[in-house]
Amino acid sequence: MTGPVFDIAIIGGGVNGCSIARDAAGRGASVVLFEQGDLASATSSASTKLIHGGLRYLEHYKFRLVREALAEREVMWRAAPHIVWPLRFVLPHHAGLRPAWLLRLGLFLYDHLGGRRLLPATRSLDLGRDVAGGALKPHFTRAFEYSDCWVEDSRLVVLNARDAADHGATILPRTKVVAARRQAGHWLVTSQDRDGAEATVRVRTLVNAAGPWVADVLNGIVSSTRPAAVRLVQGSHIVVPRLFEHDRCYIFQNADGRIIFAIPYEGDLTLIGTTDKDYEGDPAEVAASADEIAYLCTAASDYFRVPITPDQVVWTYSGVRPLYDDGASKAQEATRDYVLTLDVPEGQAPMLSVFGGKITTSRRLAEAAVEKLSAAVPALRAPPWTADARLPGGDFPVGGFEALVEKIIAPRPWLPRKLARRLARAYGTRAETLLEGAAAMADLGQVFGADLTEREVSWLMAQEWALSPQDVLFRRSKLGLRFSDEQGRALADYMAARAARTPAMSLQAEPR
Numbered sequence: 001m002t003g004p005v006f007d008i009a010i011i012g013g014g015v016n017g018c019s020i021a022r023d024a025a026g027r028g029a030s031v032v033l034f035e036q037g038d039l040a041s042a043t044s045s046a047s048t049k050l051i052h053g054g055l056r057y058l059e060h061y062k063f064r065l066v067r068e069a070l071a072e073r074e075v076m077w078r079a080a081p082h083i084v085w086p087l088r089f090v091l092p093h094h095a096g097l098r099p100a101w102l103l104r105l106g107l108f109l110y111d112h113l114g115g116r117r118l119l120p121a122t123r124s125l126d127l128g129r130d131v132a133g134g135a136l137k138p139h140f141t142r143a144f145e146y147s148d149c150w151v152e153d154s155r156l157v158v159l160n161a162r163d164a165a166d167h168g169a170t171i172l173p174r175t176k177v178v179a180a181r182r183q184a185g186h187w188l189v190t191s192q193d194r195d196g197a198e199a200t201v202r203v204r205t206l207v208n209a210a211g212p213w214v215a216d217v218l219n220g221i222v223s224s225t226r227p228a229a230v231r232l233v234q235g236s237h238i239v240v241p242r243l244f245e246h247d248r249c250y251i252f253q254n255a256d257g258r259i260i261f262a263i264p265y266e267g268d269l270t271l272i273g274t275t276d277k278d279y280e281g282d283p284a285e286v287a288a289s290a291d292e293i294a295y296l297c298t299a300a301s302d303y304f305r306v307p308i309t310p311d312q313v314v315w316t317y318s319g320v321r322p323l324y325d326d327g328a329s330k331a332q333e334a335t336r337d338y339v340l341t342l343d344v345p346e347g348q349a350p351m352l353s354v355f356g357g358k359i360t361t362s363r364r365l366a367e368a369a370v371e372k373l374s375a376a377v378p379a380l381r382a383p384p385w386t387a388d389a390r391l392p393g394g395d396f397p398v399g400g401f402e403a404l405v406e407k408i409i410a411p412r413p414w415l416p417r418k419l420a421r422r423l424a425r426a427y428g429t430r431a432e433t434l435l436e437g438a439a440a441m442a443d444l445g446q447v448f449g450a451d452l453t454e455r456e457v458s459w460l461m462a463q464e465w466a467l468s469p470q471d472v473l474f475r476r477s478k479l480g481l482r483f484s485d486e487q488g489r490a491l492a493d494y495m496a497a498r499a500a501r502t503p504a505m506s507l508q509a510e511p512r
């Protein structure tokens with residue numbers, strides 16, 4: 001066949017696929033990425049949204065993972081200070097569970113393993129005096145407080161894809177890879193777009209970053225005979241009206257050895273999660289079960305003064321962790337570390353498969369993946385570059401968010417402060433480009449609901465591959481929590497009309 005030859009084809013537009021696309025494109029490789037749904041439509045929008053070392057993994061002696069993850073906190077914060085920010089976690093001492101000396105030892109390691117420079121260290125709290133004690137049952141008298149970071153997970157994915165595209169990658173959401181076979185030192189990858197049109201492209205290397213579908217790709221799409229060592233573990237979250245007034249989070253230990261988080265969410269809500277249970281079935285169908293909702297309510301109610309009941313739940317979401325199967329007996333003990341397997345039969349094109357991993361370590365995973373493919377793709381031998389690079393909109397100092405909001409508002413006194421803050425959080429310095437030329441609110445066009453304007457929706461469709469209301473309301477923002485059905489329908493009509501004027505993205509673009 002004739003036509004473009006790409007260096008790398010990536011199956012999967014989650015955090016791992018998009019991070020690999022960004023890293024490889026930035027080193028000068030030609031990259032095409034296929035995502036069967038929206039970017040971040042699977043696991044990468046269903047996380048607890050923490051950039052964290054994982055205090056709990058210390059108990060399983062996962063020092064390599066914890067050290068790497070801890071160090072990534074400040075790297076990610078610097079790369080994208082609009083969507084990543086520090087959080088403080090309150091860990092109450094529970095008389096029947098882990099002793100205080102063990103918690104102190106774990107947190108000492110946590111503070112010192114990972115090259116912490118900016119994040120504040122651990123401290124002890126007297127819950128009788130500290131405001132964090134006010135929401136808790138009175139028998140919790142002591143706690144430790146430590147640092148980790150928050151990340152807007154699905155925006156991190158989209159920004160990686162945006163940066164990859166800015167470096168020349170071809171990003172194809174709503175395009176499913178349906179077949180891939182080796183031929184004459186290449187892969188022939190066949191995909192189907194949202195209109196059902198098929199296209200085949202020739203590539204030098206293939207990356208299977210299909211998350212919970214990693215085994216389906218291995219067994220169904222490339223017909224590999226290698227066993228796929230993947231363990232699917234479901235995790236669900238609930239969202240309830242705000243349970244406490246301060247801006248810190250709680251991490252609670254449960255009697256079953258698990259931990260759950262309670263995190264301030266979207267201003268007036270609290271996010272509680274997560275569960276850990278083996279999952280069978282179609283990952284696209286995963287949803288929080290009544291048992292999981294009850295479990296999370298009970299676990300949180302063990303700590304909070306005011307009980308939490310399922311009828312308070314305003315939203316739930318659920319995801320499937322595609323963990324590497326290390327033979328652990330319990331789902332919560334299966335390793336969260338990533339494993340990359342390279343399959344290169346003599347004289348044939350390589351395929352790299354991604355198992356496990358975390359949002360936190362996605363940038364490091366991408367570096368490791370690129371390194372493994374560099375024997376087959378000379379461009380990838382360029383030095384690593386992402387540790388000091390900014391993601392789109394992240395080119396402002398880590399402590400500079402409020403200054404950015406002021407910079408956006410100063411020439412636009414007509415712009416409501418709340419909207420300016422939301423745009424700065426979502427788009428960072430690119431919020432100014434989004435607002436360019438507007439001299440009044442009316443110039444931003446129709447307001448669909450909450451403070452979502454036509455200008456922003458057009459930007460999301462043109463710059464960030466949004467196509468449906470779900471993409472805008474639950475992945476590129478969480479405005480869906482504020483939208484009525486009627487407002488959602490008006491947005492759907494607008495987006496459908498606009499999409500009809502834009503052809504589906506295709507493989508016509510020539511790789512460099």
Ligand SMILES: Cc1cc2nc3c(=O)[nH]c(=O)nc-3n(C[C@H](O)[C@H](O)[C@H](O)COP(=O)(O)OP(=O)(O)OC[C@H]3O[C@@H](n4cnc5c(N)ncnc54)[C@H](O)[C@@H]3O)c2cc1C
Binds near residue numbers: 042046048178211360
């Ligand atoms: C409940 C829960 C909580 C978590 N909390 C955290 C946390 O707080 N911090 C943290 O660091 N990590 C966390 N994680 C882990 C993290 O979310 C995952 O490790 C990460 O999102 C996995 O990303 P991925 O790219 O491998 O998979 P995915 O995001 O699932 O992406 C794979 C993509 O491949 C696509 N795909 C599959 N087959 C095809 C095909 N044939 N053609 C085209 N596309 C295809 C899918 O549609 C999907 O979008 C959590 C995970 C869960 C489930």
